Amino acid sequence: MEELISITYDSILIGTDTPTSILAAALSRDGEKILHIDRSSYYGSIDGTLAFHEFLSLASSGDSPTFREFCIHIMPNEDEECMKFPRRFNIDLQPKFVYSVGDVVDWTVNCGVSLYLEFKPLEAGVIWDKNGIRRVPCNKSEIFANEALSVVEKRLLMKFIEFCSKSIEEGNFDVNVRFVDVMAEKKLPQHLQNILLYAILLIEDTNVSFAEALSRMEKYVSSLGIYKDNCALLYPMYGSSDIPQGFCRMCAVYEGTYVITDELAIEDVCEIDGLQVVTSSFGPLRGKKVFVNSVYASLDKQVTIELENSSFRAAILCRGIIKEAEGPVLFSIPPMEFGNASVVYVLQLGESSSTVPAGYSMLHVWTAEGNADIIQSFIASVPVEIVFLATYKHTVVRCSGTLNHVYNPGGYEILKHFVHAKELFNKEKGNHEFLPLRHTEEEDVLKDI
Amino acid sequence: MKSVENFKIILLGSQAVGKTSLLEKYVKNTFTIKYKATIGVDFLSKCIDLDNTKYSLQIWDTAGQEAFQSLSTHFYRGSDACVIVFDITSSKTFDSVSNWIDEIQFHIGYDRKIPMLVIGNKLDLNEKRVVNSQKAKQWCEEHGIMYYECSAMTGQNIEEAFINLVKAIDVFNKENPRQFNPSFHLKRQNPKKNMCLCKN
Numbered sequence: 001m002e003e004l005i006s007i008t009y010d011s012i013l014i015g016t017d018t019p020t021s022i023l024a025a026a027l028s029r030d031g032e033k034i035l036h037i038d039r040s041s042y043y044g045s046i047d048g049t050l051a052f053h054e055f056l057s058l059a060s061s062g063d064s065p066t067f068r069e070f071c072i073h074i075m076p077n078e079d080e081e082c083m084k085f086p087r088r089f090n091i092d093l094q095p096k097f098v099y100s101v102g103d104v105v106d107w108t109v110n111c112g113v114s115l116y117l118e119f120k121p122l123e124a125g126v127i128w129d130k131n132g133i134r135r136v137p138c139n140k141s142e143i144f145a146n147e148a149l150s151v152v153e154k155r156l157l158m159k160f161i162e163f164c165s166k167s168i169e170e171g172n173f174d175v176n177v178r179f180v181d182v183m184a185e186k187k188l189p190q191h192l193q194n195i196l197l198y199a200i201l202l203i204e205d206t207n208v209s210f211a212e213a214l215s216r217m218e219k220y221v222s223s224l225g226i227y228k229d230n231c232a233l234l235y236p237m238y239g240s241s242d243i244p245q246g247f248c249r250m251c252a253v254y255e256g257t258y259v260i261t262d263e264l265a266i267e268d269v270c271e272i273d274g275l276q277v278v279t280s281s282f283g284p285l286r287g288k289k290v291f292v293n294s295v296y297a298s299l300d301k302q303v304t305i306e307l308e309n310s311s312f313r314a315a316i317l318c319r320g321i322i323k324e325a326e327g328p329v330l331f332s333i334p335p336m337e338f339g340n341a342s343v344v345y346v347l348q349l350g351e352s353s354s355t356v357p358a359g360y361s362m363l364h365v366w367t368a369e370g371n372a373d374i375i376q377s378f379i380a381s382v383p384v385e386i387v388f389l390a391t392y393k394h395t396v397v398r399c400s401g402t403l404n405h406v407y408n409p410g411g412y413e414i415l416k417h418f419v420h421a422k423e424l425f426n427k428e429k430g431n432h433e434f435l436p437l438r439h440t441e442e443e444d445v446l447k448d449i
Numbered sequence: 450m451k452s453v454e455n456f457k458i459i460l461l462g463s464q465a466v467g468k469t470s471l472l473e474k475y476v477k478n479t480f481t482i483k484y485k486a487t488i489g490v491d492f493l494s495k496c497i498d499l500d501n502t503k504y505s506l507q508i509w510d511t512a513g514q515e516a517f518q519s520l521s522t523h524f525y526r527g528s529d530a531c532v533i534v535f536d537i538t539s540s541k542t543f544d545s546v547s548n549w550i551d552e553i554q555f556h557i558g559y560d561r562k563i564p565m566l567v568i569g570n571k572l573d574l575n576e577k578r579v580v581n582s583q584k585a586k587q588w589c590e591e592h593g594i595m596y597y598e599c600s601a602m603t604g605q606n607i608e609e610a611f612i613n614l615v616k617a618i619d620v621f622n623k624e625n626p627r628q629f630n631p632s633f634h635l636k637r638q639n640p641k642k643n644m645c646l647c648k649n
Contacts, residue, residue, distance in 0.1 A: 004517075043521045087558045101638045109637045115491075116523065118632035227633050237632045238526050245523035252512035253491045258519040352630055354526075 004259070005283040009035040011428075012278055012285055013406075014266060015293025017045040018096070018414065020406045021244035022421035023291065024251040026435050027428070029111060034256035035285060036248065037278075041262045042241070043248060045295055046408060048093050049239030049355070052086035055315070059390060065305075066294060066395055066408075067093060067313075073372055073389040080387060081357065082317060090355040091315045094394065095347050095364045096240040096414045097122055097233040097330075099219050100226035104415050108246075112438035116246040118237040120327035120353055121228035125199045128331040128346065128378065130338075133323060136195045138230045153192060160186050160196075168214050179213035180206050198332040198343045202412075204368060206342075235328040235347075238354050243414065269299045269403060276403075291404040291424070300401035310395040311410075312370035316363040316379065317356070317388040327352050338378040342368040345412075346378075360387070366394075366412075453503045456618055457527055460510055461520075461549050462534035463542045467570040469510055470601035471534060475611060476508065480602050497615065504615050508532075518552075525556040530564040530618050537569040537598065538577040543585060550592070562625075564617045565594045568610060572600040 010032035013024045021036075021043075028034045042048050046066045050058060059070035076082055082089045098104050098119065108114045125138045137143040140161075143154055163186060167173045183193045197203050201216045223232035236242045252258055265281040269290055278285040278299075297303050323329050325348070333344040344367040351358045361384070365375060372391050379386060399405040406424065409416040422434045460468045469490050474480050476493040492509040509528075514520045533549045535542040546567055557563055567589050569580060582598060589596035595617060597610035 043523070085558060085560055087556075098635070105635050106637060109635050112491075114635040118527070118634060120632055222638075226636075226638060234633070234635075238523070242523050242526070245521045248521060249491075249512055249514070249523065252514045255513075257516065258514045259517040260519040260521070261517065351628075354630075 001282060004035070004257070004285060007033065007035075007286070008275060009033050009257075009285070009287040011035075011289045011291060012037065012276065012287035013291045014038065014278070014296045014299070015045045015406065016040070016043045016244055016248060016260060017047045017293050017295075017406070017408050018244045018247075018417040019408055019421045019424075020045070020291060020293045021247040021251070022418055022435075023406060023424055024256060025111065025113065025247040025254075026421060026425045028251040028254040028256045029435060029438075030425075030429055030432050034251055035259070035287065036251060036256055037259045037264060037266065037280070037285070039262060039264045039266055040260060043245045043260055044093075044241030045244075045293055046093060047096070047241055047244055049090050049241035050093065052082045052089040052091070054086075055091045055390070059392070064295070065297075065397065067392050068395065069391075069393040071372065071391045073391065074386055076317075076388050081360075082388060085357075088357045089317060089360070089362070090239050091362065091390075092240045092349075092355075092364055094240065094313070094366075094410055095235070095349075095412060096243060097235055097412050098414055100223035100232055100234060102219060102223070102415065104418055107418060107435045110437050111250060111435035113246045113250050116249055117242055119227075119234035120237055121231035122233040122235045122328045122330055123231060123325050124202065124233055124330040124332075125230070126323065126329055126331045127195065127199050128333045128337075130381075133331065133382070136199045138200065139224065142230070153189065156186070156188055157192055160188055160192075164214060164217055167210075168218060173210055173214075175209060175211045177210045178206075179203070179208050179210045182210045182213075194332075194334040198334050202330075202332070202345070204343055204345075233330070235349075235353060266296065266299065289404060289428070291406050292399075293406045294397050294399055294408055297397070297399040297401075297405060300399070300403040300405070303399055303401035303403075303405075306398045306400075308396040308398050309410075310393055312365075312367050312391065313394050314363075314365040314370075314372075314375055314389065314391045316365065316375065316386060316390075318361050318363060318379075318384040319359060319387055320384040321350050321361040322346075322348055322363070322382045322384055325350070333378060338374050338381075340367060340370055340374050344370065344374070344378070453505060454619070455505045455507065456529040456615065458506055458508045458614070459524060459528045459531045460508060460534065461515065461531055461553070463536075463545050464516055466534045466536040466539070466542050467601045468534045471568065471570060471599065471607060472508055472510055474601045474604050475607045478604070480604075482602070497612070499612065499615060502619075506611070506615070520552070522556050525553065528557075528563065529622070530566065530614055532566045532568060532614065534568045534570050535580070536571050537580045537582075537585075538571055538574050540579050543569070543580045550594075562621075564614065564621045566610060566614045566617075567594050567596050569596070569598040570601055572598045572605055573602045 011027050012035045013020050016038045024036045125136045137146040220232050268279040276287050276290040329348040331346040335342050347364040349355045349362045356362045396410040407420050425434050476495045490510045495506045497504050533546050535546050586596045597606050599606040
């Protein structure tokens, strides 16, 4: 305890969500003395993967500005396994995936955090609609082999993909045109548009530009088949909060100090003699800089909080699984199929991700807006039994004021978290390298295994 | 051909009991007398041969995150066994062994078992001993935990303790077979050239 209050830290970071944890690792790798704190019994903050009882207590506390309006729709029976062994049932507040190729992989491998993390290939490209659940063709040979598509449809689809390919090569397209308008112009029927937009490119916003869709297409194609055939995405084993936890460990390995406990009360931040002083139940903590995530935004007396967007989320524990698969599966429910105004994504996590025991699956649902009735109606179309259903509203906020606020973009795509952490890092450190190469003797040993 | 077993072993215990020293002595055969709170030590790997099997041990240090009871759940993930270290010259560190066991059970689940080894370290300071060897041994036996007293300075008993732990893991895994569940570590990918969307 004396150590905590006697040191002046280069940076104190408050909150352990993904961007804050990446920033902590990047700053400590750059030689800063870091104190990273969170008043919480778990790591990950708003990107946490909560054990069943932790989730219930978050839902009933109602004090999270990010997650609100929790409704626990079905309470499990007293003798249900999730009440007896709550640690076996883990709920991602916001599930995250990683594309197999790209900056996220490069940074993570480069700085050594990849040694701490394990991933499962995520089976995406699965459409769930009124006609049932089916996999959509993910590449050229699958398009040709697909029996559900007519010859005309196959030709249209191939022609469209060739057109996209050519557009990427030549770069001569209108950057402002909407992707949906391009698809309509090329006379792609609605169900093929749905496949491309929602099941392959995982785009939620129908106003997305053609340029953005093309860049996603490139990312998708280059990631395809790296770890498993027809899989472009990876899901972190044990839940999405293993990603921030991996970066926290990296920070700790480089001298970062961690105080993550619900016994810690963080009361106030003020400037005294040019230092930022965090008043806490552990005493005054001194730092040259303080970074806060959105949970702690109100520590800034001059904070302005902008609501950026909000979405509807649900976590559903089922007995049984919807689709037999080796690993996690991502379903895309196109708009209007079950009374949903916009696309609904459903991530099925089973035993293989080590988040639930055998015989169960945890379904994570997210969509722009929705309600429990929609969920009930699509779950009713599959032979699983709901044990537990929680719905909640997720709000992304952007905070600013006199402290350094770490923005959490939310959503499944982790790249944005890295990009924001890097922006904050570069603001402090100029052109110092973000998450530089870490060479350890372990690397050589691991190669031999 | 020999089979290879990969085990993840986690190292726990109060601050300054010599976790990192034990690890470095065991893996690198080095010892520094000066105490330094753990920094820069992540995990070390060691390969051993036993009964025609090659064992690759990945032994994880706490990275100092134990200081304020802030070890993450992540640390405990997928561990095959844990080693809890205390200092025979400090009764406080022995008393906390049961807290560590509680902490392990909390993270891995109270219904799950995992092979455990308790090491009473600093055997080279035997004359300053305050923890009774018989008592400690008996306590561990009652809890079904292996017990060894070692010295990270001289290296005494370390090898033997780890070899017996590995044997215990082997027995445990045979009795509690785990499902094969392949997962991946991220790999760096070389950027593709002339990428064409219509590949495959």
